[in-house]
Amino acid sequence: MMKTNLERVYKMTFASVYPMYITKVEKKGRSKAELDTIIEWLTGFDSTTLQQLIDEQVTFEEFFKRATLNENVSLITGVICGVRIEEIEDPLMKQIRYLDKVVDELAKGKKMEKIMR
Known part of the structure; x- marks a missing residue:
């Protein structure tokens, strides 16, 4: 992904995506x-x-800066938006994709205990 695209994602507000x-x-x-x-x-x-x-309309960048990620976050694996999470090098994009993946799993009917590894 090009740097400008990454920056655009980072500057998106969590509030704009949460309703989705x-x-x-x-x-x-x-x-x-x-x-x-x-x-x-x-x-x-x-x-x-x-x-x-x-x-507060925080951006994804600020959202994850303030977050205390779960210690089991590295157990979130698989493909989201055609990209394997384990292969994402940019730390912030990886965190955003972790969020996308758990939301996806919830929508697909996965049990809560399985999502929260």
Whole structure:
């Protein structure tokens, strides 16, 4: 991915993407509460903090700067958007793809215990 594309993704606000995550999981019969639970597992942000970050309009860059990633995050593997997560070298893009992957797994009906490795 070209640097300008990466920068564009990093500057996107979490608030602009979060509603898409909600729609994606709810379309598949999962709940916003389940989504918030896996985001908390990944980032350490409870629903109150998550709402504050949304209200602040933080970028993905700032979102992950403030996050305390789960120690088992390296167990998140596989392909997202045609790219193998384990092969992503850029640390921030890897973190964003971890989030995409767990949201994807939730939408695909994976059990919560399996998502939260």
